[in-house]
Amino acid sequence: MTTLVDKLACENLKALVPYESARRLFAASDNNQDAQIPVWLNANESPFANDYVLDCERLNRYPDCQPRSLIRTYAAYARVYDTQLLVSRGADEGIELLIRAFCTSGKDRILICPPTYGMYAISAQTCNVGVDIAPLNADFTLDLEAIKAFKDKVNVVFICSPNNPTGTSVAAEQIKQVLTHFADSALVVVDEAYIEFDLKSSFARRIADYPNLVILRTLSKAFALAGIRCGFTLANEAIIHTLLKVIAPYPMPEPVAQIAAQAISSKGVSIMAEQVNIIGLEKNKLKQGLKAFSEIELVGDDKANFILFRCAQKQALMDFLVSNKMFIRDQSKQYSLANCLRITVGSAQQNAQLLALINQFYQTLGTPT
Numbered sequence: 001m002t003t004l005v006d007k008l009a010c011e012n013l014k015a016l017v018p019y020e021s022a023r024r025l026f027a028a029s030d031n032n033q034d035a036q037i038p039v040w041l042n043a044n045e046s047p048f049a050n051d052y053v054l055d056c057e058r059l060n061r062y063p064d065c066q067p068r069s070l071i072r073t074y075a076a077y078a079r080v081y082d083t084q085l086l087v088s089r090g091a092d093e094g095i096e097l098l099i100r101a102f103c104t105s106g107k108d109r110i111l112i113c114p115p116t117y118g119m120y121a122i123s124a125q126t127c128n129v130g131v132d133i134a135p136l137n138a139d140f141t142l143d144l145e146a147i148k149a150f151k152d153k154v155n156v157v158f159i160c161s162p163n164n165p166t167g168t169s170v171a172a173e174q175i176k177q178v179l180t181h182f183a184d185s186a187l188v189v190v191d192e193a194y195i196e197f198d199l200k201s202s203f204a205r206r207i208a209d210y211p212n213l214v215i216l217r218t219l220s221k222a223f224a225l226a227g228i229r230c231g232f233t234l235a236n237e238a239i240i241h242t243l244l245k246v247i248a249p250y251p252m253p254e255p256v257a258q259i260a261a262q263a264i265s266s267k268g269v270s271i272m273a274e275q276v277n278i279i280g281l282e283k284n285k286l287k288q289g290l291k292a293f294s295e296i297e298l299v300g301d302d303k304a305n306f307i308l309f310r311c312a313q314k315q316a317l318m319d320f321l322v323s324n325k326m327f328i329r330d331q332s333k334q335y336s337l338a339n340c341l342r343i344t345v346g347s348a349q350q351n352a353q354l355l356a357l358i359n360q361f362y363q364t365l366g367t368p369t
């Protein structure tokens with residue numbers, strides 16, 4: 001059997017391993033029976049779980065591919081036209097659709113700016129599309145010279161702002177330069193998964209100005225709906241029309257469409273804004289708490305719902321936290337992020353628990369290096 005699989009599996013998949021999502025990494029820790037409740041601060045999820053109602057009347061029918069009321073409501077929220085919007089299974093599906101629709105397998109390439117979100121490269125690799133890199137500068141700004149050198153060499157440029165995992169937003173002036181430089185040669189995708197934590201940085205209003213601009217959004221972070229898998233792609237009508245050629249016929253399950261519509265209603269948006277405020281206050285408290293440890297150096301910025309830091313004993317600290325069922329995310333394999341760990345801002349109680357554990361680690365276990 002294995003030999004048949006080896007014989008038939010696509011060549012470009014052979015060296016790949018399934019994505020180690022935050023959830024997969026510690027999946028086993030979720031369902032055992034001991035007293036300690038696991039704390040998940042590793043996937044930039046919201047600590048809030050909001051309530052929704054479900055109408056089961058239409059569950060016998062196939063759902064709309066692009067549910068009209070959902071499109072209309074999110075378009076109004078994002079201030080774009082309905083025709084400039086695509087809804088998909090998370091922003092992750094948006095990334096894959098862009099690569100499948102605009103990069104020819106075995107021939108075309110994308111450009112990424114590490115350290116950044118992992119799915120751009122993974123989606124490209126699974127589609128047999130090449131990945132070029134123009135690493136961020138030491139201060140995590142874009143290296144414009146390096147990026148510009150890829151003109152006519154790549155079809156899609158991915159820019160994440162606010163960037164996961166550095167928490168830095170890219171200056172509008174830098175994004176404009178990239179858009180202009182690649183105006184006739186590549187799509188520039190601005191991933192705004194965390195934009196609700198830094199609203200003023202959004203590029204959504206500029207879709208009419210830049211025909212090669214694409215924006216990714218999600219309900220997984222500020223809207224506290226990672227569990228329903230719902231994301232949006234914003235771009236001009238021609239780009240959206242092309243993406244509709246590759247999307248599945250029924251990508252949006254009816255319950256997802258219903259819950260998403262409630263989340264982006266005016267009531268839903270005000271609940272989101274309130275929760276973003278609370279997370280902001282908690283983020284400041286957590287930052288202050290971390291700064292008190294001389295062994296810990298904060299890295300990057302705080303424009304999203306997570307904090308990145310560097311510490312020499314990153315592995316020992318990580319192991320200690322895991323043994324206490326406190327899960328944060330190791331980012332140390334990322335470009336220029338040696339010894340870096342990322343913490344999602346959780347509830348007041350979870351953050352306090354994390355700080356107490358870090359304190360315990362340095363009091364009792366941490367040995368000077």
Ligand SMILES: *Cc1c(COP(=O)(O)O)cnc(C)c1O
Nearest residue numbers: 090091092117164193218220231
């Ligand atoms: C979480 C995240 C996504 C994925 O969002 P989903 O809608 O859950 O697929 C995309 N981009 C970045 C930068 C993210 O951090």
